[in-house]
Amino acid sequence: MTAKRVLVPLKGTAADEAVLSVVAPAASAVGATLRLLHVAPLPHNLFSESGRVVMYADQEMARLDAHWLAYLTGVAATLPGTASECIVRFGEPWREILAEAEAWGAELIALTKPRTRRVEWSGFRQTLTRVARKARIPLLLYQGA
Numbered sequence: 293m294t295a296k297r298v299l300v301p302l303k304g305t306a307a308d309e310a311v312l313s314v315v316a317p318a319a320s321a322v323g324a325t326l327r328l329l330h331v332a333p334l335p336h337n338l339f340s341e342s343g344r345v346v347m348y349a350d351q352e353m354a355r356l357d358a359h360w361l362a363y364l365t366g367v368a369a370t371l372p373g374t375a376s377e378c379i380v381r382f383g384e385p386w387r388e389i390l391a392e393a394e395a396w397g398a399e400l401i402a403l404t405k406p407r408t409r410r411v412e413w414s415g416f417r418q419t420l421t422r423v424a425r426k427a428r429i430p431l432l433l434y435q436g437a
Contacts, residue, residue: 295399295430296324301389304363311404311434312367315375325331325375327396330360331388331421332380353382386422392431402432 298315301369302308312326319326337345357380364378381388393401401423406416424431 294322294324296322297325297327297396297398298400298402299327299329299389299393299396299398300402301329301385302364302367304330304360307406308404309367311355311402311432312371314434315402315432316371320371320374323375325377326368326371327377327392327398328364329378329380329389329392330364330380331385332356332360332382333380356380356382386426389419389423390426393427398429400430400432401427402434404434 298319300311301384315326316385318324335349335356337349338347338352340346360380361378364380368376368378381392389401393399403420403423404421420431420433
């Protein structure tokens with residue numbers, strides 16, 4: 293059986309997009325859809341030193357949503373011939389990846405394993421471990437160059 297719905301979580305780096313070099317041609321060949329996902333931290337109200345609200349959480353959420361949707365749309369534009377959708381979620385990455393996979397009915401989650409800094413790998417490893425333990429669908433882990 294060929295996966296027709298592939299969830300691709302992206303953090304906003306070129307290295308993170310490396311998995312697309314594998315999944316986009318395959319998705320295009322079989323008529324699958326890629327859902328590009330970015331998970332942003334949940335914003336909070338920002339207060340001045342005097343205690344006044346400078347920015348409300350919902351305003352920051354709207355700003356981040358627009359920013360990350362523009363990024364994802366730009367990435368999707370580099371995938372001609374591949375059906376793609378873009379979505380931004382807020383919260384803990386592992387929880388939101390699993391929630392989106394379930395809500396959308398994804399049949400595969402495709403991720404790029406970072407190759408560079410230990411701090412970056414450490415954070416990713418925690419996310420990957422939790423997603424791998426709880427996911428009810430296969431994961432594709434691509435080792436970036």
